[in-house]
Amino acid sequence: MILSEKYLKIRKHSEQICEPLETEDYVVQPIVDVSPPKWHLGHTTWFFETFILQPFSLGYEVYNDAYNYVFNSYYETIGNRVIRTDRGNLSRPGVKEIYQYRAYVDEAMLRLLENPVTEEVEELLLLGFNHEQQHQELLLTDIKYILGNNPLFPVYHSEVRESSPLQTKTREMIGIAEGVYEIGYTGTSFCFDNELGLHKVYLQPFSISSNLVSNAEFLEFINSGGYQNFEYWHSEGWDWLNNNQVTAPMYWHFIDEQWHRYTLSGLKPMNLQEPVTHISYYEAYAYASWAGLRLPTEFEWEVAAQTFNWGQRWEWTESAYLPYPGFNKAPGAIGEYNGKFMVQQKVLRGASIATPEGHSRISYRNFFHPHLRWQFTGLRLAK
Structure with missing residues (x-):
């Protein structure tokens, strides 16, 4: 699979995870360890913008300078950031705006990937892919915590199976x-x-x-x-x-x-x-x-x-x-x-x-x- 195809496949999967959500679900942070789903979508986008587009895409214009403060997770080298406990206090940027941010960065990334990239950029791309996949797992588990601590016990998706029965009942x-x-x-x-x-x-x-x-x-x-x-x-x-x-x-x-x-x-x-x-x-x-x-x-x-x-x-x-x-x-x-x-x-x-x-x-x-x-x-x- 070529890099641009893999990029799109991974980016699309993050959004597919969020498809069953109501807009209100995107902004909840019940505990410090659980980040709002919209923050995950923004942070993974910021990663590609910060570590690949800004240093390696000639003439790239940052979508919003303030997003470095909003979506930096723990990188001291990159600068100050919103305290982790406060991610759920951010009503803005809204969900619609974050999807626009993702589309903006995706378009710029695909332009970059139209031509061969250096070994350094490819290594950063692979890290970015795996970073987003880590956040996809966090997204799903964070969504479960958000919904599972709602007294209504809402269904995320009726066809999701969390496991299969163990193959044998006896332990070998x-x-x-x-x-x-x-x-x-x-x-x-x-x-x-x-x-x-x-x-x-x-x-x-x-x-x-x-x-x-x-x-x-x-x-x-x-x-x-x-x-x-x-x-x-x-x-x-x-x-x-x-x-x-x-x-x-x-x-x-x-x-x-x-x-x-x-x-x-x-x-x-x-x-x-x-x-x-x-x-x-x-x-x-x-x-x-x-x-x-x-x-x-x-x-x-x-x-x-x-x-x-x-x-x-x-x-x-x-x-x-x-x-x-x-x-x-x-x-x-x-x-x-x-x-x-x-x-x-x-x-x-x-x-x-x-x-x-x-x-x-x-x-x-x-x-x-x-x-x-x-x-x-x-x-x-x-x-």
Whole structure:
């Protein structure tokens, strides 16, 4: 696929995600971690304008000088920005204006791509594509949080399926031999800088589950008093649980003596055979402790990933998000993309049903703070 076609396909997908929304849905920011959908649409457009059009498109005129302040996310190199918590306070630019902004930038990008581009521009384009795909996943999960915290439980789209039932109801533990293994990206296509630095790790013999933990299994943990027994929890996780009065995964609702779960297709009776989702690292750790097992490290997960099916849930690991040996941040704003976040976060591996097609690979390192659970997060057990 040529660059202009790939550009249009990715840009169109962001707008397709937003098609079921009402105008009012575009502007809501219920918590700091959830950005308004219209901000995502503007920010991904600003990325192409700022990092490609301004430096490499001769004579390009910025759509609106103020947008650098509005749509810059965290790039200190680029300048001041709206505080993240205040994104939902921006009634302007309106939704219509943001779609006009997208069309303006798309037209300029397609003019640029009419001719061959330099290797530097192509690398930035690939980063821009993958950046927008990351925001497509955030868009969908943010939309779910916005609608799922509305007391009307509105349907995003009636035909969206958030998962398939697990292939088998019994858990098989897959044995992995002791040895020295190579970790990191080995391909020739795009990857993020945090995947680079192919290196060797020594692993003790271990086994890992062929299945993700299901809703039925997690319900056993709940019914046995798992959320009330401090012995299964880290001290920090126990504080988080009590301070936030957490008693079940996000979007679980006990109605008329039956568990229901809010999904993108509405509030539905719990499907017990689906993999559990929207849990924090604290909850994943506590469940594993209750089960007498543990979470895999990210290195164990990567080595074992070809032996099981993955991709329905981002899977919490026991690994802190740290740089690989030899990691170097790129100069300038692009160097702020991953390296500055390598502190107090846990690595998740795999992908989710919200991950765009072609955006997942075994070496992909996602990362979140331990208390977060608005993404499609789940767990796989190891011992």
